[in-house]
Amino acid sequence: MQGRLSAWLVKHAIIHRSLGFDYQGIETLQIKPEDWHSIAVILYVYGYNYLRSQCAYDVAPGGLLASVYHLTRIEYGVDQPEEVCIKVFASRRNPRIPSVFWVWKSVDFQERESYDMLGISYDNHPRLKRILMPESWIGWPLRKDYISPNFYEIQDAH
Amino acid sequence: MAAASSAYAGFSMRPWRSSRSQKLRKSSALSVSAQQAEVEQTETKLETESTTTKQPGMTTPRPAEKQVNVQSKNMGKEYGGQWLSSTTRHVRIFAAYIDPETCEFDQTQMDKLTLILDPTDEFVWTDETCTKVYSYFQELVDHYEGAPLTEYTLRLIGSDIEHYIRKLLFQGEIKYNMDARVLNFSMGKPRVGFSYDGQLPDAY
Numbered sequence: 622m623q624g625r626l627s628a629w630l631v632k633h634a635i636i637h638r639s640l641g642f643d644y645q646g647i648e649t650l651q652i653k654p655e656d657w658h659s660i661a662v663i664l665y666v667y668g669y670n671y672l673r674s675q676c677a678y679d680v681a682p683g684g685l686l687a688s689v690y691h692l693t694r695i696e697y698g699v700d701q702p703e704e705v706c707i708k709v710f711a712s713r714r715n716p717r718i719p720s721v722f723w724v725w726k727s728v729d730f731q732e733r734e735s736y737d738m739l740g741i742s743y744d745n746h747p748r749l750k751r752i753l754m755p756e757s758w759i760g761w762p763l764r765k766d767y768i769s770p771n772f773y774e775i776q777d778a779h
Numbered sequence: 780m781a782a783a784s785s786a787y788a789g790f791s792m793r794p795w796r797s798s799r800s801q802k803l804r805k806s807s808a809l810s811v812s813a814q815q816a817e818v819e820q821t822e823t824k825l826e827t828e829s830t831t832t833k834q835p836g837m838t839t840p841r842p843a844e845k846q847v848n849v850q851s852k853n854m855g856k857e858y859g860g861q862w863l864s865s866t867t868r869h870v871r872i873f874a875a876y877i878d879p880e881t882c883e884f885d886q887t888q889m890d891k892l893t894l895i896l897d898p899t900d901e902f903v904w905t906d907e908t909c910t911k912v913y914s915y916f917q918e919l920v921d922h923y924e925g926a927p928l929t930e931y932t933l934r935l936i937g938s939d940i941e942h943y944i945r946k947l948l949f950q951g952e953i954k955y956n957m958d959a960r961v962l963n964f965s966m967g968k969p970r971v972g973f974s975y976d977g978q979l980p981d982a983y
Contacts, residue, residue, distance in 0.1 A: 755930060757927075757930050772934055772935070772938045773937070773938040773941035
């Protein structure tokens with residue numbers, strides 16, 4: 622079963638893959654990283670003016686890294702706003718995804734957090750640097766193959 | 780507190796942060812640039828010249844020369860109060876030169892690392908055990924030569940020294956100071972027979 626947005630995108634010949642619906646009935650699409658910056662503008666113009674959240678996760682050890690964007694359309698007098706979830710998969714070797722900061726400003730800190738935790742670098746982000754870990758940290762903590770360094774105070778402190 | 784302020788140091792955007800990514804350089808007679816040296820001190824004793832007997836396999840510590848008229852530099856509010864350090868309960872490493880008597884903190888001499896060992900006196904230290912820790916510190920700094928001078932590296936060095944102190948404790952070479960102000964056995968409660976040769980005393 623294809624969702625409404627997916628049908629609309631097919632009608633406009635935009636390459637995507639529909640990943641079905643999640644438990645709340647929100648349709649999920651997969652977009653390629655090289656198309657993402659243009660599709661983000663298309664979705665903004667379509668009406669999705671609010672980026673509810675952006676998160677990222679590590680799909681599998683040795684696999685891809687996913688960057689997830691949850692978009693809604695905020696408008697007056699609507700009980701159930703339209704929502705869509707976009708997943709952009711990046712390879713682990715050189716994870717680069719275009720930043721959508723210039724479309725939705727609220728993605729600023731969220732993309733910094735995805736960069737800090739997983740190492741996905743967002744092109745054209747104005748200040749992409751670590752936000753949670755100390756600036757001089759080495760490594761991407763939330764990757765599945767990250768090994769925490771043997772710092773004394775973390776392991777053994779009383 | 781050093782630990783709290785160095786955690787905030789990473790978030791500031793001062794322009795002179797870019798000059799801080801220096802490399803640790805090994806001291807040699809031929810180099811004309813600033814030489815790498817270390818100063819080790821405890822809070823109770825002053826570091827003297829290295830007249831310690833060299834045990835087989837241990838590197839001798841190479842302390843920096845004592846400097847006179849050291850003033851605290853780069854510690855004011857306009858510098859953000861930042862310093863590169865790694866602070867745990869027994870090991871404090873600073874990328875600065877700290878005068879042993881007056882405790883003046885010269886932040887501009889970033890080619891030196893200062894180690895302050897056990898300022899709370901949780902263990903009983905002798906000259907020999909102190910020298911062991913200093914020579915281990917010297918080995919670690921030589922090993923980490925070429926690494927970027929960041930807090931991450933200093934924390935790795937500090938953690939290695941803490942693990943070494945724990946090893947010394949388990950071997951019985953240092954022991955807890957029972958007159959310490961805070962006696963909480965932070966490296967493990969004392970156990971019976973841990974470092975013995977396995978023979979338990981007979982129970983009568």
